[in-house]
Amino acid sequence: MSSQLIGMESFREFKSFATEDFVHTDISKTHEESQLPKVNINVPVLPPTKFPRNEAALAFIPIKDNEKITVWKQFLFIRRTQGIYQAFELLSQMDLNKCSANKMTCGVLSLWKTLKAIQSVTVPNSSVLSSVNTIATFSHTKDWSTSPIRFLAWHPHCNKLAVATRDDTVLVYTGSTSTPVVVRHSSQKDISSLAWRPLCSAQLAVGCALGVALWTVDPASLGTRPSASCLTHLPHPTSVNTVSWDPQGKYLASGSAKDSSLYIWNVENREATLLQKIRGGGYTFLTWNPTGDRLLAGTPGNVFKIWETRTWSAEIWDVVDGHIQAAAWSPCGTKAIFADSVHPILYCVDKSSSTKAATVVADFTETQSLTEETERFGGLVQDLVWDPRGERLAVIFRTSDYVALFRTRYSPTLSLFPCGVMKGELNEVATTIQFKPDFENGALLTVGWSSGRIQHVPFSFLPQHLET
Known part of the structure; x- marks a missing residue:
């Protein structure tokens, strides 16, 4: 059974979707489409660990016969193997009444708890300690922890696709090669x-x-593995949630949900300028606009910032509840659409408008499924992508298995027109989506499915009567 595209008759006041028929279309591939990589990631789903990482590590502390593992021995071991943050967290989780803890231990623990209380005010979600939990909480990838495909990235100018897999490998495909x-x-x-x-x-x-790994991947090295000499490490004190290049490739922005500093890297000299802030905590999502003069930055709190990159001044925007989940810029760089983590609403911020409030452009309130009465469609947005021409929009939802497809018009005002719905094969869920930036024949959507299959969907195959 192949993926199905479901034709849509109407978009009822941006509140619900309806369909009357399924559309099955055989596509005669163009030369450009035949050069796309064929990818199917076969990564086994590993069972969850039964113990926290600290407890598992303690099992490997070298000890002598009849030697007792003291609090400080455990603390120093975790400090050496995992860092000071995890070591103090281990200390805070122990029942010191059952340990041979002295006054110094209790004093250090008291100081640590005080610092954590201050951090919880200045950096929301800092209680999410592990990098795995933090990334999973704010990732655009659906079911990030278990998905075989964790991220897709098309090269902006070349026919290259990078795929991050669950076993922390990045696979770079060039052209139609399968290697x-x-x-x-x-x-x-x-x-x-x-x-x-x-x-x-x-x-x-x-x-x-551990930060940002900057790789130089030789285009001629197909089927090989780059050595460590091809890697430049840009360090962060905490796990990185997001990276984004400016359109000219001069600066790289990176951010962490647990670090209130925004890093703007000059990668040529490996130096970073840190932009500090308090409100909202760290950074969960960064995206540069196509003209390079704006950088949208989501946070774990109920605010996001739009930085003006010439002076690095910023406008603060509030969301009612939750945090900004996903966002995308229009080709002109003056409009940004976004969705938050609490409301099934799509908003638009227009920098050219005199109003200082975001406008509602779509309501994705969950409704009955298009094909099965027991399934639902719509709801909270997991991710959205807008093609570089500003003509196509794709949305995946947190609790729905479908991909909603829209035609868009962004000038003079933003308008959305539903043009189809995609569903995968049996038991497949769309986990991540990306548009190919330089596709000549309209727009090409790449979908990563929960099975590990990657599918390329050209929008040119949609029925002509859905044209707006």
């Missing part, structure tokens, strides 16, 4: 994001638990 370049390193754990450097054919930024 990828395998990008892997021991420091590249818990991959959260990928971004190709514009105006450069070979550099790929990988956001992960």
